[in-house]
Amino acid sequence: MSGKRDYYDILGVQKGTSKDEIKKAYRKIAMQHHPDRNPDNKESEAIFKEASVAADVLLNDEKRTKYDQFGHAGVDGSSGGFGGGQGFSDFGDLGDIFGDLFGDILGGGRRSSGGRRRSYGKPGADLQTTMNISFKEATFGIEKELKIQRKVVCTACSGSGSADGAGPSTCDGCNGYGEVRRQQGFFTMASPCPKCRGTGQIITNPCKKCNGDGRVSKQVTLEVKVPAGIDDGQRLKLAGEGDSGVKGGQSGDLYVIIAVDDHEFFKREEYDVMCTVPISFSQAALGATIEVPTLSGKVEMKIPSGTQSGKKMRLKGKGINKLTGYGIGDQVIDIQVETPTKLCSEQERLFRELEEYSNKSCNPMSVGFLDKVKNLFQ
Numbered sequence: 001m002s003g004k005r006d007y008y009d010i011l012g013v014q015k016g017t018s019k020d021e022i023k024k025a026y027r028k029i030a031m032q033h034h035p036d037r038n039p040d041n042k043e044s045e046a047i048f049k050e051a052s053v054a055a056d057v058l059l060n061d062e063k064r065t066k067y068d069q070f071g072h073a074g075v076d077g078s079s080g081g082f083g084g085g086q087g088f089s090d091f092g093d094l095g096d097i098f099g100d101l102f103g104d105i106l107g108g109g110r111r112s113s114g115g116r117r118r119s120y121g122k123p124g125a126d127l128q129t130t131m132n133i134s135f136k137e138a139t140f141g142i143e144k145e146l147k148i149q150r151k152v153v154c155t156a157c158s159g160s161g162s163a164d165g166a167g168p169s170t171c172d173g174c175n176g177y178g179e180v181r182r183q184q185g186f187f188t189m190a191s192p193c194p195k196c197r198g199t200g201q202i203i204t205n206p207c208k209k210c211n212g213d214g215r216v217s218k219q220v221t222l223e224v225k226v227p228a229g230i231d232d233g234q235r236l237k238l239a240g241e242g243d244s245g246v247k248g249g250q251s252g253d254l255y256v257i258i259a260v261d262d263h264e265f266f267k268r269e270e271y272d273v274m275c276t277v278p279i280s281f282s283q284a285a286l287g288a289t290i291e292v293p294t295l296s297g298k299v300e301m302k303i304p305s306g307t308q309s310g311k312k313m314r315l316k317g318k319g320i321n322k323l324t325g326y327g328i329g330d331q332v333i334d335i336q337v338e339t340p341t342k343l344c345s346e347q348e349r350l351f352r353e354l355e356e357y358s359n360k361s362c363n364p365m366s367v368g369f370l371d372k373v374k375n376l377f378q
């Protein structure tokens with residue numbers, strides 16, 4: 001029914017195996033593929049996520065029973081299963097192995113005593129930046145380097161925030177709960193612990209490079225794939241390319257707003273490309289074959305005799321590829337008849353002669369107009 005892999009296969013354990021074995025198997029995968037250890041590695045991130053979901057189900061007795069009985073349908077709310085599991089949202093048991101795991105990753109192996117940690121890590125912030133591309137790049141798509149400043153895991157302390165590599169220790173202000181409770185009559189009021197700012201952990205000897213944050217600001221270069229047909233102001237989402245999370249938290253996303261430079265000739269309207277082309281008086285009157293620029297080079301175009309200024313002509317399929325990948329716009333040519341501004345005496349003579357020959361059949365618009373004006377004042 002679904003293309004999901006079996007949770008036991010993902011962790012490489014036998015069905016019916018003990019919780020400890022599952023924890024061990026998950027820890028091994030998580031140690032190897034944790035996003036902090038594999039920054040910018042999508043494959044590792046996917047493996048880590050998949051294993052986390054599998055462990056979340058198999059370490060929860062209720063979910064595991066349902067999974068053993070009904071498969072993915074038993075624990076996956078989205079596929080119309082039997083309710084209960086929401087997959088990734090609830091890390092009840094997982095929180096504890098994360099706690100162990102965190103110690104392991106940091107090399108300290110220190111198990112916090114007293115109280116279980118309220119939360120593990122903090123997600124990194126989403127970032128937003130603007131990328132300028134040319135009209136042509138927007139039309140045909142491009143892969144372009146983008147430099148951004150983002151927070152990455154501090155190498156000096158491997159993200160622990162501790163100078164001695166010992167990792168954080170349990171906050172003594174809240175015993176690791178991250179919140180402090182006060183009894184007020186019948187009520188218990190809980191508020192974030194001020195000493196550890198709700199994290200449940202404190203760093204006694206902060207890393208000098210990152211001041212205990214576990215992350216440092218760094219300029220990184222990304223290769224951004226801009227799809228053909230993108231328009232000015234549209235936004236690309238690069239999942240997981242934002243700030244790194246704090247102490248194992250998930251990375252944020254990066255949003256890239258596309259700014260398309262103006263083009264000398266072309267203007268975009270949806271997927272059509274607009275372009276104004278001037279022609280002379282005589283070309284308009286007599287007809288002509290002219291060269292017009294398109295996005296893919298020059299093409300010849302026939303102007304019929306008697307073409308009026310402002311006439312729009314379409315070049316089919318010479319526009320912009322639709323973002324969906326299906327279809328393409330047109331190029332629309334806006335013909336502008338240019339009235340001569342400076343005439344030599346010979347030209348002037350010819351124009352005067354021409355004017356004497358003007359009549360209703362060759363200038364229907366202006367002659368018709370004069371007739372109407374005459375009628376107006378009768």
Ligand SMILES: [Zn+2]
Binds near residue numbers: 154158161211213215
């Ligand atoms: Zn550091």
Ligand SMILES: [Zn+2]
Binds near residue numbers: 197198201
């Ligand atoms: Zn605290």
